[in-house]
Amino acid sequence: MKRDLISITDYSKEEYLRIMSLAAEFEASPNQDLLQGKVVASLFFEPSTRTRLSFETAISRLGGRIIGIADPGSSSTSKGETLHDTIKMVSNYADLIVMRHPLEGAARYAAEVSPVPVINAGDGANQHPTQTLLDMYSIVKTQGSLDNLNIFMVGDLKYGRTVHSLLMAMSEFENPIFNFIAPPELQMPQEYKLYLREKGIRFFEHREFTDIISEADIIYMTRVQKERFSDPIEYEQVKNVYILRNAMLEKTKPNVKILHPLPRVNEIHTDVDQNEKAYYFTQARNGVFTREAIISHIMNLK
């Protein structure tokens, strides 16, 4: 049976840990010709330069070749071809498909249509599992463990798919505590709070971004994304609510790291960048090793 990676919950705790240990192997030795002779299709039906470059770097470091769509305007989709037909066609050519799509559920559907494995590189506001795995790799690398961590999530907790997936994945580990800091309009949805309650996991909700962060092991910042709002007025009201500045980090724990899926706009002030607790650029670098690990796992190369 082919393996896909569509949703973070497709993987068990054991698989998370396996990806983590493979990622560490690739970090120690990034260039390994495991994909030699293989063709990977990189289909970006919506532009996402950062994710695309990270995947294409991972594929290149594994020695694979890339075909793909980088600009949806120039593809056959703009001529009205269905996703079904595009996937049928591309799966004739490639050994693996990496896909980003603006519609939710597009990745699950592509995996059903395609005889070759599909990796979801983001489907609308739904899932972005490789981001979650690289977040977890960044956490385990800096904290030494995925157990007993106090995780603060800040900003857009309503539409931010990365925080939802991270919450689900981290709930598989021992004794996590979550702290949510968000304006009323962008609070963590009920279904996730219900999920935590059912699992007996502690969480706290806050309006103010204050020195409560002194308890944090991880501060996960998010960008308020304009494209997720149907009402532009709502966006204008909340976009500048929470900004992390260097002075706020004085009383925080020595092991704390600040993560952000990037790109940031203004929610992390540039004066934080020099602080050793800022980790977001290294986090992006970890993404390449994590994606090498995921590809190797899916393609049975390791």
Added chain:
Amino acid sequence: MSDDKKKKLKLKVSAIKEGTVIDHIPAQYLFKVISILGLDKIKNQITFGTNLESEKLGSKAIIKVSDKFFENDEINKIALIAPHAKLNIIRDYEVVEKKVVETPKEIVGIVKCFNPKCITNNEKITTRFKVVDTSPIALRCRYCEKHTVGEQIKMV
């Protein structure tokens, strides 16, 4: 009025010899039920009545299908729109068995996902939902993973 006359008055849709009577269908969903069960595509004799008085539903519909006996999986497909439907299995004009519908674990091709950004609302795809709760009914889309709940449930 004689008992016989009373009985005839009550019996607004003629009796069948062998087959299934589906009663207590909400009147507005009669044709939807017919379509979900594929009754518009079979050759059996079918009679139905609609806008009949019902204490429970206000206005109900009833379908009588001759020589047809439904599998549970088949009949449970109507649970979302006719949760109170009751089946009478008829052999030689007698009710030999009564059944109620049960909400299935998975709903395939009946309900529309409420999320306009779901792929199933943008390309021709059979919808699939897992039933994650029954009161109120909550359906989790296999594709976009969003929950379609209670009032949001619309038929395809």
